[in-house]
Amino acid sequence: MSTSTRDKVMQHLNIVGHLQPALHEETHAPAPDQIDNAHYRAYTRMAHDVGGEPDVPIRWEEKEEEVWEHNTFVTCECLAWRGVWNAEERRRRQNVDVGQTQYLGLPYYGRWLLTAARILVDKQYVTVSELSNKMDEVKKRYE
Amino acid sequence: MSKPHYDREHHVKKATGIGDPQCFKGEAGPAKFKVGDRVRVKDLPDIFYNRCQVYTRGATATVVELVYESPPAEDEAWDNCENPEWFYSLVFKQKDLWPDYSDTFANDTLETELSERWLEPA
Amino acid sequence: MSDQHEELHQPAAMVDEVSEFEVLELAVRELCIEKGLFSADDHRRWTEYMHTLGPAPAAHLVAKAWLDPEFKKTAVTDGVKASLDVGIDWVNSMPTNFGTPSDYCNLRVLEDTPTLKHVVVCTLCSCYPRPILGQSPEWYRTPNYRRRIVRWPRQVLAEFGLQLSADIEVRVEDSNQKSRFIVMPVRPEGTEGWTEDQLAEIVTRDCLIGVAVPQVGKTENDKRPVRPAVNPYKH
Numbered sequence: 001m002s003t004s005t006r007d008k009v010m011q012h013l014n015i016v017g018h019l020q021p022a023l024h025e026e027t028h029a030p031a032p033d034q035i036d037n038a039h040y041r042a043y044t045r046m047a048h049d050v051g052g053e054p055d056v057p058i059r060w061e062e063k064e065e066e067v068w069e070h071n072t073f074v075t076c077e078c079l080a081w082r083g084v085w086n087a088e089e090r091r092r093r094q095n096v097d098v099g100q101t102q103y104l105g106l107p108y109y110g111r112w113l114l115t116a117a118r119i120l121v122d123k124q125y126v127t128v129s130e131l132s133n134k135m136d137e138v139k140k141r142y143e
Numbered sequence: 144m145s146k147p148h149y150d151r152e153h154h155v156k157k158a159t160g161i162g163d164p165q166c167f168k169g170e171a172g173p174a175k176f177k178v179g180d181r182v183r184v185k186d187l188p189d190i191f192y193n194r195c196q197v198y199t200r201g202a203t204a205t206v207v208e209l210v211y212e213s214p215p216a217e218d219e220a221w222d223n224c225e226n227p228e229w230f231y232s233l234v235f236k237q238k239d240l241w242p243d244y245s246d247t248f249a250n251d252t253l254e255t256e257l258s259e260r261w262l263e264p265a
Numbered sequence: 266m267s268d269q270h271e272e273l274h275q276p277a278a279m280v281d282e283v284s285e286f287e288v289l290e291l292a293v294r295e296l297c298i299e300k301g302l303f304s305a306d307d308h309r310r311w312t313e314y315m316h317t318l319g320p321a322p323a324a325h326l327v328a329k330a331w332l333d334p335e336f337k338k339t340a341v342t343d344g345v346k347a348s349l350d351v352g353i354d355w356v357n358s359m360p361t362n363f364g365t366p367s368d369y370c371n372l373r374v375l376e377d378t379p380t381l382k383h384v385v386v387c388t389l390c391s392c393y394p395r396p397i398l399g400q401s402p403e404w405y406r407t408p409n410y411r412r413r414i415v416r417w418p419r420q421v422l423a424e425f426g427l428q429l430s431a432d433i434e435v436r437v438e439d440s441n442q443k444s445r446f447i448v449m450p451v452r453p454e455g456t457e458g459w460t461e462d463q464l465a466e467i468v469t470r471d472c473l474i475g476v477a478v479p480q481v482g483k484t485e486n487d488k489r490p491v492r493p494a495v496n497p498y499k500h
Contacts, residue, residue, distance in 0.1 A: 051388030063403035064494035080366030083151025092220035158363035162370030
């Protein structure tokens with residue numbers, strides 16, 4: 001049974017209502033006098049730099065690879081092979097530029113994928129209109 | 144405004160048949176540090192991107208190897224490859240990184256690689 | 266765990282509709298090919314190259330080094346050169362002829378001794394020596410492993426079943442730039458007279474990352490739960 005667009009909108013609002021910035025504060029977007037240098041450093045921290053953060057033990061798992069994960073990795077390597085980006089630019093975009101929420105909220109290759117889409121648009125190889133139309137067309141193939 | 148032009152060939156021309164970081168060999172000039180030197184990691188500003196873990200900042204380490212020359216990650220992340228630096232492999236005592244690290248395991252160490260800009264003599 | 270938490274993390278819709286990831290992946294790949302950024306043949310060739318990868322060459326590199334002291338010297342001083350003897354050319358084995366973009370060409374082999382045990386992590390991005398070791402395991406990519414192993418290595422290693430006494434120095438290698446690393450563990454007792462193939466069988470992927478040590482009779486990684494894929498890739 002497919003979910004209606006309005007149902008999806010409501011579900012989305014329910015989820016994003018639970019997203020939090022890195023530190024819970026009384027007000028978001030503080031005035032300059034409410035943020036000291038330590039907090040500035042916390043908010044502008046690079047999302048990839050997690051070494052030494054406290055965390056609890058988890059169950060160590062192996063994982064089967066999704067088809068899209070494999071294809072995403074290959075696409076990203078082909079983009080570097082053909083000079084669209086280098087690996088450091090890819091790492092910067094997918095591990096830092098994405099921001100803390102997407103960094104922690106998406107699967108590992110989900111970040112690779114969004115970043116591959118983003119480089120095409122940022123470097124003007126593809127317009128957002130073309131990307132959006134293509135996604136819409138791909139979706140229709142599955143209906 | 145016209146679209147920007149990106150040089151998509153420069154890396155492939157430089158690295159084909161040679162490899163990366165081998166293709167930057169000889170471009171960093173004389174190395175400032177040698178194996179055995181004691182160095183401290185600088186706490187440079189964290190602006191936009193770098194690959195110097197915050198947990199190493201201000202800690203002292205021993206240079207154990209000069210590993211290669213390469214543009215530093217901070218530049219290469221925007222495809223700026225003009226100023227290669229020496230990269231050093233550094234060994235830290237875990238006790239120097241983590242104040243709560245157990246005395247029982249005082250011999251434990253951590254090794255990582257940083258480019259020259261991040262280091263000063265200790 | 267509350268029901269609400271369950272709901273947030275268990276999007277059941279994934280099963281009966283195409284995922285946003287699948288849509289975006291196909292859209293990006295098709296646009297790249299249509300715009301001439303790379304060709305469908307490039308993508309196919311890289312996929313074929315991926316099919317050749319796995320931990321066997323790294324295991325053989327270690328086994329060879331155990332048997333040949335001269336080769337061991339080469340391995341620890343020039344991992345790229347030593348890799349040639351197990352069929353891996355870090356520059357030319359892949360379609361680019363300049364190495365793989367993401368893994369560069371600077372393998373370092375970390376030699377364990379009876380008083381030194383290495384374990385590898387990449388706290389910044391989970392980088393991994395794919396050309397000689399294949400794709401990284403999921404646990405290696407988790408922020409959890411990356412957060413904790415650098416600061417509480419003995420606790421994390423114990424969770425992997427590796428208890429190390431205080432007279433052994435644990436050295437965590439935080440792989441953060443262009444070098445890639447494999448661990449060369451100590452050759453275990455009871456392997457005297459073994460061939461390279463026999464030795465390579467006990468040098469598992471986990472031994473090469475450093476979260477396990479080779480044992481006679483143990484030719485596989487520890488059994489762990491395997492998270493199934495919705496649409497699994499068949500290797």
